[in-house]
Amino acid sequence: MTSFVDAHLIAADTALRTLFAPHRAARACPAVPDALQAHAQPLSDKDKRRAGALMRVNHVGEICAQALYTSQALAARLGPGNTAHKERLARHLEAAGQEETDHLAWCKQRLDELGDRPSLLNPLWFAGAFGIGLVAGCLGDKVSLGFVVETERQVEAHLDGHMDRLPAHDHASRAIVAQMKEDEIRHARHAQHAGAVELPTPVKGLMRLAAKVMTTVAHRI
Numbered sequence: 001m002t003s004f005v006d007a008h009l010i011a012a013d014t015a016l017r018t019l020f021a022p023h024r025a026a027r028a029c030p031a032v033p034d035a036l037q038a039h040a041q042p043l044s045d046k047d048k049r050r051a052g053a054l055m056r057v058n059h060v061g062e063i064c065a066q067a068l069y070t071s072q073a074l075a076a077r078l079g080p081g082n083t084a085h086k087e088r089l090a091r092h093l094e095a096a097g098q099e100e101t102d103h104l105a106w107c108k109q110r111l112d113e114l115g116d117r118p119s120l121l122n123p124l125w126f127a128g129a130f131g132i133g134l135v136a137g138c139l140g141d142k143v144s145l146g147f148v149v150e151t152e153r154q155v156e157a158h159l160d161g162h163m164d165r166l167p168a169h170d171h172a173s174r175a176i177v178a179q180m181k182e183d184e185i186r187h188a189r190h191a192q193h194a195g196a197v198e199l200p201t202p203v204k205g206l207m208r209l210a211a212k213v214m215t216t217v218a219h220r221i
Helices: 004-020 045-078 083-113 122-138 141-165 171-193 201-218
Strands: none
Touching: 004 045, 004 122, 004 171, 045 083, 045 122, 045 141, 045 171, 045 201, 083 141, 122 141, 122 201, 141 171, 141 201
């Protein structure tokens, strides 16, 4: 089982890796189907800027996902209850976070290909999301899992919007976003099966408001 000190060290290590280390995906970046690749058109500078801004927002979302899963896993380990159960929940959250690391690496790779950069405010986004996740985790396992479900549902809707806004012939970005959406749907489903409760409507609204602030600012900065 993970000790009190080890739990904090794991959280600190994840934070440092997320913000300052190169991101390495366990899975290959989603590939563009051959049929689309054969007819691919080069992106104009305008399309690159538009795609870059959207992928920067997606990258920030993955920074926040790392913070949320890390803080919720920390809260699970330090909360009251059966030690073995707490450790299982923490490892469940960390496993989902590992897939989010793939998304983080893919978004960064695509930003590099587009000649764009991540948000300059990533440390701020991470800190804010970490605090929110810690609060959610401290409210109990079922609420914490409910927070995961609602977060992933909102991310799914957000990614749908990006599919509408990305340049039609930016097949590389679209392939990444499509795989991210598929993974987010699965994370929400797993959290539901693990015992998530439905969050109150006002809480969902506050989550949408916070996400709107983040996406609006990250689109430019």
